[in-house]
Amino acid sequence: MNHKKIGDVVLDVNHISLRFGGVNALTDISFDVREHEIRSIIGPNGAGKSSMLNCINGVYTPQEGSITFRGQTFKHMNSRQVAEMGIARTFQNLALFKGMSVIDNIMTGRNMKVKSGLLLQALRIGPAQREEERHREFVEHIIDFLEIQAHRKTPVGQLPYGLQKRVDLGRALAMEPQVLLLDEPMAGMNVEEKQDMCRFILDVNDEFGSTIVLIEHDMGVVMDISDRVVVLDYGKKIGDGEPEAVRNNKDVIAAYLGTSH
Ligand SMILES: Nc1ncnc2c1ncn2[C@@H]1O[C@H](COP(=O)(O)OP(=O)(O)OP(=O)(O)O)[C@@H](O)[C@H]1O
Numbered sequence: 001m002n003h004k005k006i007g008d009v010v011l012d013v014n015h016i017s018l019r020f021g022g023v024n025a026l027t028d029i030s031f032d033v034r035e036h037e038i039r040s041i042i043g044p045n046g047a048g049k050s051s052m053l054n055c056i057n058g059v060y061t062p063q064e065g066s067i068t069f070r071g072q073t074f075k076h077m078n079s080r081q082v083a084e085m086g087i088a089r090t091f092q093n094l095a096l097f098k099g100m101s102v103i104d105n106i107m108t109g110r111n112m113k114v115k116s117g118l119l120l121q122a123l124r125i126g127p128a129q130r131e132e133e134r135h136r137e138f139v140e141h142i143i144d145f146l147e148i149q150a151h152r153k154t155p156v157g158q159l160p161y162g163l164q165k166r167v168d169l170g171r172a173l174a175m176e177p178q179v180l181l182l183d184e185p186m187a188g189m190n191v192e193e194k195q196d197m198c199r200f201i202l203d204v205n206d207e208f209g210s211t212i213v214l215i216e217h218d219m220g221v222v223m224d225i226s227d228r229v230v231v232l233d234y235g236k237k238i239g240d241g242e243p244e245a246v247r248n249n250k251d252v253i254a255a256y257l258g259t260s261h
Pocket residue numbers: 020023024025043044045046047048049050051052217
């Protein structure tokens with residue numbers, strides 16, 4: 001783990017409960033996330049990790065509880081408000097435009113930052129052209145950073161899965177988020193791809209200064225890169241702390257021994 005300047009609490013999850021009919025997906029979950037930290041949420045299948053992420057980014061509205069982001073408390077936010085406030089996410093099932101090139105996919109992450117009107121953009125004249133050049137420069141920087149220069153013009157659908165995940169990360173980074181939510185960024189990857197992704201997550205945290213909330217069901221993968229870890233099981237929080245403490249927590253061991261992971 002890199003020893004960096006972890007700051008104040010930026011995101012505070014307070015007593016969140018979420019039900020789907022008779023299913024308690026989340027029960028009274030509270031935890032906080034500090035600036036610059038890599039905060040992981042782990043747990044076996046069906047533990048509630050995706051539900052938690054979807055509450056943070058406004059896809060689900062919990063029946064109880066609230067979320068405080070940079071001092072502002074919300075019971076409900078929609079996904080656009082969340083993105084505008086500086087929370088970006090990647091997706092477990094990639095949400096990329098498969099027929100579009102790598103560079104154009106990452107450019108879609110800049111949409112919210114485009115200031116000039118549609119007509120000027122379409123004509124690519126004056127300020128609109130200069131603005132587009134600035135966005136393209138930033139996107140090229142991300143492409144270099146993620147080491148996908150050789151693929152910048154390739155349609156995303158033609159890339160191996162591990163590289164597609166990297167493009168998805170690039171699209172989220174293009175939003176210059178304060179908080180980056182990563183939804184199982186290593187799922188479906190081979191060992192080498194997982195190692196690469198771990199390295200990129202650490203570098204994003206370090207070089208872009210992003211605070212990262214990472215969900216993952218493979219406990220081993222995240223322990224080395226996380227500053228603190230929350231463990232969910234059947235929608236309840238059963239562990240919370242630094243990786244070493246969580247690894248030795250008897251409830252966590254029991255939850256993981258009770259599953260195939
Ligand atoms: N939209 C939904 N409608 C009904 N039930 C849901 C919905 N989303 C999640 N659930 C239920 O909520 C519980 C938590 O699911 P969730 O997907 O959040 O778990 P998870 O930890 O992300 O699992 P996985 O690792 O398999 O992705 C499960 O029992 C699931 O079936």
